[in-house]
Amino acid sequence: MNEHATHTDLLIQYLDGELQGEQLETIQKDIDENPASREELESLRMAKEATKSYALKSRISSIHHEMMHEMKKTSEPKTPVIRMIAQYSFRVAAVLILLFGISSLYQYITATPEKLFSENFNAFALHETRGSSTTILEDLYEKGDMKTLLQQFELLKTPRGNDYFLAGNAYLSTRQPAKAIETFLNLQQFNRTNNTHFFDEDLEYYLALSYLGNNEPAKALPLFEKIHADPNHPYHEAVSSWFLSKVKKTFKNDR
Amino acid sequence: MEIRKTLTDKSLIEALKSDANPDEAIRSLYRTQFSMTEAYIKQNSGTQEDAEDIFQEVVLVFIEILKKDKFRGESSVSTFLYALTRNIWLNELKKRGRSKLRDQIFEKGKDKTDMDVSQLIVNRELKSELMQLVEKLGETCKKILIAVYFENLTMREILKSLNYENEQVVRNKKYKCLKQLEQMLAAQPILAKNLKTVLFYE
Numbered sequence: 374m375n376e377h378a379t380h381t382d383l384l385i386q387y388l389d390g391e392l393q394g395e396q397l398e399t400i401q402k403d404i405d406e407n408p409a410s411r412e413e414l415e416s417l418r419m420a421k422e423a424t425k426s427y428a429l430k431s432r433i434s435s436i437h438h439e440m441m442h443e444m445k446k447t448s449e450p451k452t453p454v455i456r457m458i459a460q461y462s463f464r465v466a467a468v469l470i471l472l473f474g475i476s477s478l479y480q481y482i483t484a485t486p487e488k489l490f491s492e493n494f495n496a497f498a499l500h501e502t503r504g505s506s507t508t509i510l511e512d513l514y515e516k517g518d519m520k521t522l523l524q525q526f527e528l529l530k531t532p533r534g535n536d537y538f539l540a541g542n543a544y545l546s547t548r549q550p551a552k553a554i555e556t557f558l559n560l561q562q563f564n565r566t567n568n569t570h571f572f573d574e575d576l577e578y579y580l581a582l583s584y585l586g587n588n589e590p591a592k593a594l595p596l597f598e599k600i601h602a603d604p605n606h607p608y609h610e611a612v613s614s615w616f617l618s619k620v621k622k623t624f625k626n627d628r
Numbered sequence: 629m630e631i632r633k634t635l636t637d638k639s640l641i642e643a644l645k646s647d648a649n650p651d652e653a654i655r656s657l658y659r660t661q662f663s664m665t666e667a668y669i670k671q672n673s674g675t676q677e678d679a680e681d682i683f684q685e686v687v688l689v690f691i692e693i694l695k696k697d698k699f700r701g702e703s704s705v706s707t708f709l710y711a712l713t714r715n716i717w718l719n720e721l722k723k724r725g726r727s728k729l730r731d732q733i734f735e736k737g738k739d740k741t742d743m744d745v746s747q748l749i750v751n752r753e754l755k756s757e758l759m760q761l762v763e764k765l766g767e768t769c770k771k772i773l774i775a776v777y778f779e780n781l782t783m784r785e786i787l788k789s790l791n792y793e794n795e796q797v798v799r800n801k802k803y804k805c806l807k808q809l810e811q812m813l814a815a816q817p818i819l820a821k822n823l824k825t826v827l828f829y830e
Contacts, residue, residue, distance in 0.1 A: 382803045389776075413810070419823055420809040421777055426692070426755060427762035427770075428778030429650075433687050436651060437680065440658035 384414050388421060477615075484619040486593070490550070490586035493611070497542045497575060510539050519543040534563055534571025541579060550586030557583060578608040590623045637705045645694045647780050657687055661706060665713045672717060682720065686712045723753075754822050761812050761819075769805035776802055 380403075386392050387400045403410050499514050507515075513522035526532065526540040537560035544553035557580040564571055581596035597620055601612040635643065635656045643653035662683055669679035686709055693699050699708065762770065771790065775781045783795035792798050813820045 381807050385803050385806055415824060416810045416814055416820065417806060419813055419820065420806050421773075423758045423762050423809065423813070423823075424770075424773040424777045424806075426688075427759050428774040429691060430684075430688055430759060431774075432651070432778075433654060433684050436654045436658070437684050440655060440662070441680065444658070444662070 380410075381413065381417075384410065384417055388414065388417055481619055481622060484623050486585040486588045486590045486620075486623045489590075489616075489619060489623065490582055493616070494545060494582050494586070496546050497538070497579065499539070508535065510536050514539045514543065519546045523547070532559075532563075534560060534567075534569055537563060538572045538576065538579075541576075541583070545579065545583060545586060548586070550583045553583040554580065554587060574607050577606075578611070585620070585623075590620055594620055640705060641694055641699065641701075644691050649779075650691065654687060654691075657690075657709075658683075661686075661709050664706070664710060668710070668713055669717055673721075674717065678717075678720070682713060682716055685716050689716070754819065757819055758823060761816075762809065764812065765805065765809060768801070769808060772798065772802050773805050773809070 383392070383396070383400050384404075387397070387404070392400060404414055499511060510522055510525060513519075513525065522543045523540060526536060526543070529536060532540070537556055541553045541556040541560065544550070544556055557576055560571060560576055561580075563569070564573065577596050578600060581593040581600070584590065584593035584596070594617075597612050597617055600606045600608050601614070601617055603609060635653060640653055640656060644650050662679075665683040665686060666676070666679040669682055670676070674682070689712055690699075690705075690709060703711075765773070768790070772786060775786045775789070783798050786798050787795055790798065792801065813823070
């Protein structure tokens with residue numbers, strides 16, 4: 374060890390409080406009288422403090438990771454239940470959406486005019502419009518006796534507007550769409566001739582359904598589009614965009 | 629079952645000031661104070677990561693203040709740490725160039741603390757440079773110096789954990805390592821000059 378190193382070692386020992394007696398007095402005198410020694414001692418003290426700060430920072434950092442882990446674990450018991458419920462709900466929702474998507478796709482792919490007719494046809498509800506006096510056809514319609522109703526209708530020499538409409542629905546109920554179309558077209562003609570408006574809007578919808586039932590989607594489509602385009606049409610809500618797209622799809626297949 | 633201690637302010641301060649192992653006292657600080665820092669930082673445009681970084685600095689600064697007997701005990705530890713958190717975060721925002729937000733937060737809470745913000749800014753940056761300097765020491769040097777000056781281990785205890793012939797060799801190694809660090813500091817006179825102010829006169 375050279376002389377300078379020994380001097381530094383003594384300064385470090387002084388700094389660490391390891392000197393006693395004559396050695397302490399000698400180095401203390403040197404520090405008091407020699408600015409270079411004082412400077413070196415200050416630098417060594419700074420290095421010592423730097424080491425302490427560094428060690429403390431490292432220790433805090435190490436405890437920090439430990440504590441973050443501990444606090445995460447402590448706060449976990451509540452969250453997994455919520456998280457699990459949320460995850461479960463999301464999964465159920467995802468499955469339902471997927472099933473809905475698959476179902477919709479299946480419906481779209483497998484849509485045929487007849488199928489669309491079957492899914493959407495509900496016989497006209499007579500009680501909503503009938504007045505105090507009823508005809509025989511209205512009574513039969515209300516009873517659901519479509520066969521007798523049609524027999525009676527065919528016997529009529531001059532059917533009225535109501536008769537045509539009920540007969541058209543009876544033909545649809547008994548799955549005779551071609552006859553239904555003919556009857557509904559006759560009612561349109563009747564209305565034009567007599568300048569009447571029997572079941573004007575109902576007629577459009579049921580005629581369109583009749584075309585579907587008769588596998589003529591190309592004829593049904595303009596009627597459905599007209600209903601869909603008119604928000605005030607009583608059957609507007611029954612003709613959704615999705616329904617229209619399915620009708621169009623069957624129309625394309627038809628072509 | 630694990631028993632987790634929450635220390636009183638007095639016992640906490642004593643534990644952190646002494647040269648004994650401060651680990652349990654630091655853990656206690658985390659358990660009682662971290663959520664406050666976390667909430668404050670997040671409410672003032674910080675992230676979870678910011679909150680964790682700032683809290684580590686808060687703990688470091690607090691312990692150093694205690695060791696220098698600068699904590700007058702006029703407020704509770706919790707209040708003092710809140711003030712520290714706020715000031716360190718304001719300094720961080722300033723460092724990041726978000727002075728408008730810093731001013732808003734400062735205005736909002738300026739009556740809540742009397743800490744010297746500008747001094748803290750200087751301290752933080754200088755200390756960060758200082759840490760980087762120590763980091764450059766070899767692993768053995770760091771181990772020996774930390775064992776001596778932070779863990780207060782005796783030469784005999786250090787000899788047991790490090791593979792040296794005898795205590796004198798460890799002692800010589802300690803001198804060499806401290807001298808090496810002192811020379812690294814001396815090689816950066818501006819940093820050294822500023823550090824003297826921070827470490828000894830703050």
